[in-house]
Amino acid sequence: MSLTNKVALITGGVKNLGAQIARELAPLGASLALHYNSAASKPHADALVKELTSAHPNITVRIYSGDLTTESAINALFTAVKNDFTKVDIVVNTVGKVLKKPVLEISEAEYDSMFAINSKSAFFILKAGAKYVEDGGKLITIVTSLLAAYTGGYTSYAGSKAPVEHFTRGLSKEVMGRGVSVNAIAPGPMDTPFFYPQEGDDAVAFHKSQAMGGHLTKIEDIAPIVKFLVTEGWWFNGQTLFANGGYTTR
Template identity: 35%
Template sequence: MTSTNTHTNTPRVAVVTGGSGGIGRVAAERLAADGLAVVVSYSGNPAPAEEAVQAIEKAGGTAIAVKADVADETEVAALFDAAEKRFGGVDVVVHAAGIMLLAPLAELDLADFDRMHRINVRGTFVVGRQAARRVRSGGAIVNFSSSVTKIALPSYTAYAATKGAVDAMTLILAKELRGRDITVNAVAPGPTATALFLKGKPEAVVDHLTKMSPLERLGTPDDIAEVVSFLAGPARWVNGQVLYANGGVI
């Protein structure tokens, strides 16, 4: 069934940053399956983004790929321009782009901290600013936080700090959009089996993280995409919240 904009009776449109891989790609495919036209935003290699578009189209959906550095105001504005030119507007923004560089606070290279801050914090601010200006009435903005802000795992200090900033921006933007009928929420995944999460982790560490949840497994991208789908569609009374999708870890 096609998801339509109630005001114009046209298909709803989603912009998904980080949509070429990991949770972002699965979220893009889920939203396309929900009937939204999807703009898959990527920052580097176009091949995975085109693969995501092809997968969506093969499943009967509609999508395009657009390159944009989420921390670059001009490129993000052009991303939204492309969405509006191709599909007529933007109803949903899922900001899944982000990086995670781990080390204890005393050992983390400040260049890595600055890189995470640029992408995770400035990127959320830049994308959020365009979303606040462009998303149509009845729309939704979904940011990506992390359960590590509560779990407080060693070596995650800098990464968790960037996601704490995402939480603050999410809660405040929801109030700043008063009267617009636009919801703003964040999804905070727990340990999830993605390349980003599993990279460099010894098997013993992965086993420990697996057992943290009462469900005794890692999350999957599909688990997180289900929450994104809920916030992007039927969850009109959920607003200004950080939803912890972590299988009960906290």
Template identity: 50%
Template sequence: MSRNSIEGKVVLIAGGAKNLGGLLAREFAGAGAKAVVIHYNSDATRAAADETVAAIKSAGAEAVAFQADLTSAAAMEKLFADTVAAVGRPDIAINTVGMVVKKPMAEVTEEVFDLSCAVNVKSAFFFLKEAGRHVNDNGKICTIVTSLLGAYTPFYAAYEGLKAPVEHFTRAASKELGERGISVTAIGPGPMDTPFFYPAEGEDAIAYHKTAAALSPFSKTGLTDIEDIAPWIIFMVSGGWWMTGQTILVNGGYTTK
């Protein structure tokens, strides 16, 4: 199999039932992936997972879905073990899991901080750990972070601050896994037009975000569209493999580093 091709590859997507993850699952199947494994978090997402599995199979690829709360190391180990048992070792592993918190630091409770840390830091670390153990040589690993990593802003300390460690995890993993030909990257989208974005934002903030990017006038919503992010991820886990250890902000000029 070509290092630059999706065809014949096994793909694992954490958070792959809907939104960006669901689009990626369909795109990989359409690009000739042998199998696409999707993870979803809760029963509320089961119907979307079933729809995505059906779409993958319709495109001619094998498909399976696993439900899990990935905030424990044991659950992450099981996800990768179940993937290997079902379709073989993955060639590509993508983590789209995240939790947005927008609050002044004075209003962030210990409970909210701990949950955000578990979702945004702990699960990302153990995803990279298990991907490093299970992904085939010459494989690709990509984590979704946030373009807020390049911002100077209030209210997102418990989100952007807890996505920031993933940059360091990405660099370390790329060094540790480079001798096996595995590239490791992180993609930081701008605020995306998905159901995850709107609950955390007030009307004024939504209006601002819809005009904040240099290319906002050319977006369907003014926000980052998942259709504009998916090609970057697909490129980074195929022809763009020579880029490794990097966090790339893809946001239409919303912010930069």
């Protein structure tokens, strides 16, 4: 299914899962607006633009930077993308932050940061998406399979991602009349630099042991699901899809 003449905005879109999603959508003809948070990611952004435009000269790829923890910053991003591309058809939000600590060790500043990044930004990205996306558009947020886990240590992480399920369900009802679908994808622990700083060797081995094949979720396992949801899988709506090789289920 072609995405020619469609515009996809991917937040956190220049590294890891976000970059892999861009690689899945580019061959279908989608033009790409790729967001990154900090200057440290600029070399990755430039390299990805070169890679994608060299392989797919028929598409336009632009990059945008900014901290998306305020509604004004999110609105500025969407306005810039709309001005550059004239429209937005697909929004994929991969922004997230992990913290593995017992509740008794979590500071108020850490709590505020987790909810600003994982919950507040997701809410206002969905709000802006609902405002800017074309009829028939697609809104997707990456959450976590820990939403279905019974475990300690990740309370602030899973807890700050949990509201996104409710945002997804509620918004999907509100925009259904426009043919816009709203879904969340819940990967298992992913084999990226995002994962390892929180985990020791024993924990990594345990996480691997809980899924098929004894390995962590790979970005290549998740990006095709995004492609499916924005093409043939359009009938999914208001759902959280647990894609984790059996790591958790409910």
